[in-house]
Amino acid sequence: MYIGTTGSRGLHHLVYEVVDNAVDEAMAGYCDRIIVELLADGGCRVSDNGRGIPVDAPPGQRKSAVEVVLTTLHAGGKFGGKGYQVSGGLHGVGVSVVNALSERLVIEVARDGKRWHQEYERGRPLAPLAPGKPVKRTGTTVAFWPDPEIFTEEREFKFDTLVQRLREMAFLNRGLEIRLADRRVEPAEEEQFRYTGGIIDFVKHLNATRDPINKRTVYFEAKGSQHELEVAMQWTTGYTESVFTFANNINTHEGGMHEEGFRRSLTRVITSYARSKGILKEKDDPLVGEDCREGLTAIVSVKLQNPQFEGQTKTKLGNTEIRSFVETSMNQRFAEFMEEHPSEARAICNKAIASQRARLEARKARELVRRKSLLESTTLPGKLADCQTRDPKEAELLIVEGNSAGGTAKSARERRYQAVLPLRGKILNVERARLAKILENKEIQAIITAVGTGIGDEFDITKCRYHKILSLADADVDGSHIKTLLLTFFYRYMPELIDAGYVYVAQPPLYRLDYKGEAHHFKNDAELEAFREKSNGIRMEPQRFKGLGEMNDVQLWETTLDPEKRTLLRVTMEDAALAEEIFSTLMGEDVEARKSFIQRNAKDIRFLDI
Numbered sequence: 060m061y062i063g064t065t066g067s068r069g070l071h072h073l074v075y076e077v078v079d080n081a082v083d084e085a086m087a088g089y090c091d092r093i094i095v096e097l098l099a100d101g102g103c104r105v106s107d108n109g110r111g112i113p114v115d116a117p118p119g120q121r122k123s124a125v126e127v128v129l130t131t132l133h134a135g136g137k138f139g140g141k142g143y144q145v146s147g148g149l150h151g152v153g154v155s156v157v158n159a160l161s162e163r164l165v166i167e168v169a170r171d172g173k174r175w176h177q178e179y180e181r182g183r184p185l186a187p188l189a190p191g192k193p194v195k196r197t198g199t200t201v202a203f204w205p206d207p208e209i210f211t212e213e214r215e216f217k218f219d220t221l222v223q224r225l226r227e228m229a230f231l232n233r234g235l236e237i238r239l240a241d242r243r244v245e246p247a248e249e250e251q252f253r254y255t256g257g258i259i260d261f262v263k264h265l266n267a268t269r270d271p272i273n274k275r276t277v278y279f280e281a282k283g284s285q286h287e288l289e290v291a292m293q294w295t296t297g298y299t300e301s302v303f304t305f306a307n308n309i310n311t312h313e314g315g316m317h318e319e320g321f322r323r324s325l326t327r328v329i330t331s332y333a334r335s336k337g338i339l340k341e342k343d344d345p346l347v348g349e350d351c352r353e354g355l356t357a358i359v360s361v362k363l364q365n366p367q368f369e370g371q372t373k374t375k376l377g378n379t380e381i382r383s384f385v386e387t388s389m390n391q392r393f394a395e396f397m398e399e400h401p402s403e404a405r406a407i408c409n410k411a412i413a414s415q416r417a418r419l420e421a422r423k424a425r426e427l428v429r430r431k432s433l434l435e436s437t438t439l440p441g442k443l444a445d446c447q448t449r450d451p452k453e454a455e456l457l458i459v460e461g462n463s464a465g466g467t468a469k470s471a472r473e474r475r476y477q478a479v480l481p482l483r484g485k486i487l488n489v490e491r492a493r494l495a496k497i498l499e500n501k502e503i504q505a506i507i508t509a510v511g512t513g514i515g516d517e518f519d520i521t522k523c524r525y526h527k528i529l530s531l532a533d534a535d536v537d538g539s540h541i542k543t544l545l546l547t548f549f550y551r552y553m554p555e556l557i558d559a560g561y562v563y564v565a566q567p568p569l570y571r572l573d574y575k576g577e578a579h580h581f582k583n584d585a586e587l588e589a590f591r592e593k594s595n596g597i598r599m600e601p602q603r604f605k606g607l608g609e610m611n612d613v614q615l616w617e618t619t620l621d622p623e624k625r626t627l628l629r630v631t632m633e634d635a636a637l638a639e640e641i642f643s644t645l646m647g648e649d650v651e652a653r654k655s656f657i658q659r660n661a662k663d664i665r666f667l668d669i
Contacts, residue, residue: 074095086232125175163204166200222239238250361384457472457480461482482502485540487503566628
């Protein structure tokens with residue numbers, strides 16, 4: 060319930076829970092260094108130089124505070140109201156859940172002039188907390204080994220996954236040093252993060268492959284009696300909006316009241332400045348929010364005492380009072396920036412006006428498309444082989460590239476609930492195009508019409524005709540490219556589908572090997588080699604599928620479409636900033652950045668799980 064899954068994501072969530080406790084100490088001003096180590100025996104150790112967890116017994120308790128924190132849900136400082144004014148973590152269960160899900164856990168606390176030590180086995184203490192040698196420093200060290208009886212799918216921590224999350228935490232906590240060391244390899248692989256610019260550096264990192272319009276990043280902060288706000292913004296020559304919001308270091312990718320306040324103020328300040336300086340004439344149409352946010356990369360970070368999270372994944376901030384605080388602070392501080400930096404302000408306004416003109420052109424394109432009955436009509440694309448059911452919860456849309464593969468999919472599918480939409484060639488790379496051009500693309504028109512929700516500000520998820528939308532592409536490099544193009548489109552123009560859990564990637568096999576009278580299928584070379592080793596090193600040559608069209612309908616059904624046998628990857632956006640970085644790198648204009656990314660990640664032959 061608290062970590063979401065016992066797969067890879069839940070495994071890494073254990074690390075984040077322990078790190079969050081150390082970050083709470085940093086936000087309170089008592090810690091400036093956190094060290095995360097991946098141990099050779101499969102464990103993980105997190106150390107900080109904070110005050111150390113209290114070792115005395117709390118009032119009414121016989122156990123030490125350390126044992127209470129490690130064995131009782133909601134016992135941390137954030138729930139008493141006295142430990143921290145501001146703290147991270149969605150549930151406040153922290154190390155108690157890590158302890159419960161670990162085969163073994165060892166904690167050392169440096170406090171009150173001594174080093175205290177205690178060990179646990181599957182959540183139970185082996186002995187009381189005991190004092191050790193004298194020590195001058197303070198801090199907490201937690202080492203844990205995930206329980207193999209719980210984490211049956213994945214027990215190996217991924218260095219690159221932790222790098223992304225820990226880098227983000229360092230960006231959000233200016234001046235905090237976070238080190239990550241992988242002791243499983245020799246010599247140890249290490250990364251160190253410390254950003255004196257905080258979220259300014261975060262914006263620069265996200266825009267590393269883009270061309271900025273305002274060279275000086277817009278930055279300001281504001282503090283109230285119970286709230287704090289930090290905003291960093293930079294516009295680029297691109298067309299996509301990249302606004303990321305955080306509350307107490309938690310990525311609120313579903314938005315919330317702080318994002319509402321930000322958006323309201325952003326449009327008001329830019330419009331007011333453009334009107335007052337004559338950049339936007341009185342006779343001109345007013346700017347709207349999407350005009351002002353085109354090409355914008357922004358980080359909005361708030362800190363508050365009692366955050367109320369809601370939404371499907373509990374990552375939407377519901378505190379109504381934060382909206383007015385953000386809006387009022389933005390109105391004052393952003394307006395001051397615009398007045399103090401006129402050249403930057405004019406560039407921002409010109410970008411918004413150029414976006415407005417493009418938006419009006421796109422509206423004309425949409426209206427033209429509607430007149431042709433392609434976007435907003437009961438007429439479905441002629442190439443769509445629809446399913447029989449009209450219940451979206453049962454219906455699946457299989458998006459397939461090519462007529463040959465489409466023909467096989469139509470024969471293989473279960474007509475009652477599986478629809479097939481064949482595409483002709485690769486769709487447009489929407490990362491490099493404005494909406495007007497995107498809407499001219501016939502393949503994208505077909506996707507929009509088949510899904511039924513509309514796009515952009517007209518999007519309505521209640522009109523979605525399928526609650527499973529599958530990218531069904533070949534298992535080779537071209538297939539991965541097609542999947543990436545499709546995901547880029549959904550991420551940029553229908554992100555609500557991803558948030559709702561409607562977007563999936565099918566897993567067709569790349570190889571078939573007949574062995575001992577049985578057909579075995581493998582998605583990649585690694586699976587094939589693992590099978591060969593398991594089967595005493597057989598060297599039989601497998602059949603390699605050049606494409607889905609090479610399979611017959613029975614093979615495609617049994618390996619890829621049959622719900623009883625298939626494996627689907629659900630596309631999620633737990634870390635929207637990471638997804639943004641990957642999409643802009645892979646699909647953007649910077650060739651060198653793309654080449655570097657591919658070289659760094661060549662060892663990971665699986666399709667990116669974004």
